[in-house]
Amino acid sequence: MKNVNEKLSEVLEIEPISIETDSVQELIPVEAENDILENDFSFARENLKKLITKGAAAIDDILFVAKESEHPRAYEVASAFLKNLSEMNKDLLELQKAKKDVLKQNSRQVNDPSITVQKAVFIGSTNELNKLLKAQKEEE
Numbered sequence: 120m121k122n123v124n125e126k127l128s129e130v131l132e133i134e135p136i137s138i139e140t141d142s143v144q145e146l147i148p149v150e151a152e153n154d155i156l157e158n159d160f161s162f163a164r165e166n167l168k169k170l171i172t173k174g175a176a177a178i179d180d181i182l183f184v185a186k187e188s189e190h191p192r193a194y195e196v197a198s199a200f201l202k203n204l205s206e207m208n209k210d211l212l213e214l215q216k217a218k219k220d221v222l223k224q225n226s227r228q229v230n231d232p233s234i235t236v237q238k239a240v241f242i243g244s245t246n247e248l249n250k251l252l253k254a255q256k257e258e259e
Contacts (some may be wrong), residue, residue: 156222171211
């Protein structure tokens with residue numbers, strides 16, 4: 120079965136035009152977007168939890184090395200490592216907050232009945248517009 124492009128090319132006796140479909144963007148449904156979002160958040164959360172767990176296990180060894188060597192640089196490294204570990208814990212909490220914010224924003228976009236329209240265009244004749252306005256006045 121020939122498409123419109125091929126039929127027109129045949130009738131007009133010209134070469135058919137090839138249409139690039141790579142530039143067309145697909146719309147992602149909100150449900151699919153939420154699934155992608157959930158997967159990304161759970162992936163990031165698991166990675167952060169693994170890093171925090173490994174860091175907590177390594178901190179004892181780092182502190183032991185610093186204590187045994189009594190070298191200022193070893194204490195500096197241990198201090199920086201503790202700071203990074205505490206920042207990872209904060210990142211984990213911020214990730215949860217970001218997830219809640221994004222999900223709340225998505226639910227507002229889909230289910231928000233309080234959307235205000237600032238500029239509306241009426242498509243129809245002036246007769247139809249007059250009838251509509253009269254009907255609204257009668258309702259009030």
